[in-house]
Amino acid sequence: MTYVVTEACIKCKYMDCVEVCPVDCFYVGENMLVIHPDECIDCGVCEPECPVDAILPDTEPGMERWLELNREYSATWPNITRKGEPPADADAHKGEAGKFEKYFSAEPGKD
Numbered sequence: 808m809t810y811v812v813t814e815a816c817i818k819c820k821y822m823d824c825v826e827v828c829p830v831d832c833f834y835v836g837e838n839m840l841v842i843h844p845d846e847c848i849d850c851g852v853c854e855p856e857c858p859v860d861a862i863l864p865d866t867e868p869g870m871e872r873w874l875e876l877n878r879e880y881s882a883t884w885p886n887i888t889r890k891g892e893p894p895a896d897a898d899a900h901k902g903e904a905g906k907f908e909k910y911f912s913a914e915p916g917k918d
Contacts, residue, residue, distance in 0.1 A: 808866050809844040810853060811873040814907045815861035816840055818900035820916075822890040824853035824862060834884040835916035838894070843881035844874060859901055884915045891917075 816839040824840070825833045832846035833853075842853075844865070854862045865874045900906065 808849050808864050809847040809874070810842055810849065810851065810862050811844070811865050811870055811877045812839060812841050813861050813863055813870075813873045815859040815902075816857075817906040818894060818903070818910050819859045819861070819897045821858050821893045821897060822887070823856040823858060825887050826890045827852045827856050831886060831888045832881075833887050834881040835887040835891075836880055836884050837912040837914040837916050838910060840887065841877040841880045841884065844878050846881075880913070885917070887916075 818838050820835075820839055822840065829850060829852070830846055830848050832843045832848075834841050834843060842862070851864075854864075856862075863870060863873075865871075894900075900910075
């Protein structure tokens with residue numbers, strides 16, 4: 808098992824999870840984070856820290872897509888080890904449906 812970041816992170820990217828990760832397995836994109844599944848030690852400390860419930864275990868139904876997305880982008884996006892500033896409009900996107908289709912960016916973020 809590993810944890811994955813899902814669609815709920817897109818355009819929110821609060822980064823509270825980054826501060827608690829003991830193995831620094833988060834990677835930053837332009838508008839979301841991902842977890843490197845081979846680096847994650849399955850400790851679960853990041854899951855309750857996410858204010859939008861974007862982090863889930865890959866064992867939950869429907870997580871295959873997100874596992875692959877996390878794997879793909881953690882290989883190219885920069886590693887992030889400290890919490891940064893969330894987007895100014897993050898609160899406006901909390902709970903919004905269909906964020907992947909509307910907003911996902913494959914561009915790397917800044918660490």
